[in-house]
Amino acid sequence: MDPNRPGLEPPPGVMSNFDDPRNDNRQANAGIAICLILVITSASLRAYSKIFCVKKVHIEDYLALLALGPYIAFVYGVYSLMNLTGYYVHQWDVRIKVLPDALYIIYISTSFFEATMGTLKTAILREWIRLFVPRGTKNNFYWACIVIMCLNILYYVASILASGLSCFPHEKIWNKTLRGTCVNSKVIFVSSASINLVSDLCILILPQRIIWRLHTSKQKKIAVSSVFAIGVMCETLPMILIVRGANEPPSSACLTAAVRLAEGVVFLLSDDVVYNISAVSLWCLAELSVAFVVFSLPAIPKVFAGNTWIKRILVSLSLWSKSTTAHSRIHDSGISSRKTGENAIRLQSVPRSEVVKSESSEQLRPSDQSENGILRTTRIDVRGVVVDDHQRDDNYNHQHTWMSNRDSPRVEGGYR
Template identity: 35%
Template sequence: MATLDLNLPAGLPPDGVTPNFENPPNNNALAWGVLLLCQVISTICLVLRGYARVFLLRKFNAEEAFWGCSYAMFKIIEVPGFFVHQWDVLLRDVIPMNYNVYIYGQCYSFAMPFLKIAILIEWINIFVPGGFDRRSIFFWGCSFMIFIQAAALVGIVLALNLQCRPHRAIWDIRVQGDCFAISKIQISSGIIFLISDIVILLLPQHIIWKLKLKTSKKIGVSIVFGLGLLACVCAAVRLSDTMKLVHNTNDAVYFIGVVGFWAFAEMTCGFFICCLPCIPKILHDTGVLRSIKRKLGMNTGTTAPSSANRYGTNGSSSRRNYEANHSTSYYKLDEDGVPMTTIGGTQSTEYLHGGQNGSDINQPTLPSNTRGAHSTVDKASSSKAWRP
């Protein structure tokens, strides 16, 4: 068997182009800047999420164990570099590059599905408290997407590891082996992740616009949960560059870096979205929000009704402000003059305050003479408890 000369160029240059093996043109400076920015954002988000769940909520889930796959990206900067054409790379440099791409693919295939599963579980806890409303389209949509992500994780990881026999032939061009092309897997994974990003972006919007909030607040909440649009853009560009990689095998080294670039950006968006629900609680419980309000000259006092001001009007006034609606089997109450009391939990997220877990909520209480067969307020509030 002839020995492979590793000092040959990895690809043939176009006509009139002279290979540059010593200092090939690259965009490593751009890669360093973007990767470091993404790494800093991802790390901050993971630290904030870990602090909120472990120290504030006293909870720890398995998704916090997946911290990213930046190691392989920074190794690719060393050899051969980002945005380097294949004819400027020697065959001996292709081996470590292939290995780092293999490591990156493994980590990415684990991290992205688990990030999306973590996001979906978080949203189920927010919009379907306790997970009891199994008739909800939102609940079943999230459950279906969780299944898709888990199946994609298993399928992609198995395919990446079984693409060559022996296993070392995956990255070592000196080893002869029986391999199958993974181009279809690359394209399929790109399509799956793009569609899942779009579905995750759209899932909560229907519920948000059904909330009993002012339109301005609905728009604000919708924008916050719509930040997944950034992940959709990154996934779309990544899929486009994957198609270019598949159809430009003569310059695969160049497009591999580009695909990894956008995949890393998509992962950063996932970390940010996963961390987003924890930020308000951290700002509140650590006193940062109070300090900001104080510096801006805003009122920092609690907006919750005190025990002395818990009843807007006297009892006789509240008794005059309700009327029975027998056709719908519930009592309609006016907003004014409704006595307020603090209960342990409720499905309402309209007004939250108080305890560490945000479970103390002010809820209107029916006068005693209305607690009969037609009153469903207490049953609804006691059957499903809100939790973050």
């Protein structure tokens, strides 16, 4: 077998391009960057909130920290696949000798995805129980969380085992040239996406009933409900725009899990594995990132509630921004002052069109002369009173002590 032949026969009239195939690596890089920024930011804010604000760490926080390991490994796999084949590159533009390495990355990354998602959903449900179930009680909400948690753990463990046992011998999972047997591993992608969509909806809906039964105002209920629900939608629109491309109109109502399910079905029905795995892997990354955001959001408001250094920095930045904006407006208006001497300020003429009309001042008639002429004349009357020495009495001296002091003869050391 020629190792340099195409990994898939190209369509009629299409020539393979191994050197510079068309790809969407730029969009993929942007999507990966958005995911990493969201995860790092949300995880850091939650860690700060739990360590410095609440000063108490729970078991779900350790589970989320544990999930960061396989998440980073999954991101590494996503980048490795990009460097190996590129994203949205058709399989006939990839040499067949490259396919085993690409399939191995896909296999390993799938296991990392399942491990991350299973750990994160367990952490989310653990926090739901701590927040919404009174200590010492086991109500319906408690048992619903326990059931969903157990089903998720069982499924993700079974999914990892099924992926590892999908071929015999084991190496045939990524090296299809070996003799042996395999089950259709694409079914695992579709089933994983389906179960993730169902569990995402359950986790989203589960706390809503309790939130709306709280004895508080409707505005606060909406705010609390949004904190628990907004994480599911926070990445949907930007990720759809970046990953799917500008030529395909996105639907802002779909969730990352639903989009991944749709891409998984396309992957299942297509022979172009290299091209269609691109969308599946990127949406898997988006789904993992959303899960981290959903887990981190409930603890983030505490970071900005107290007198923390983060809040002080934000306030300082806000004041600096307002000051800069005001200075910019003054500079753009052309009105300025400049100190030219001791206690002297040079004034600048202001056009008549910019003079604010005053209701308490006499309005002058428009001048026939230039706009820089005299706008107003003011008359000042100064009156003086001359008092002879014989007219001064005690009351006058008491009210005008400086006059008596001025007339006193000056001696060394003061006045006599």
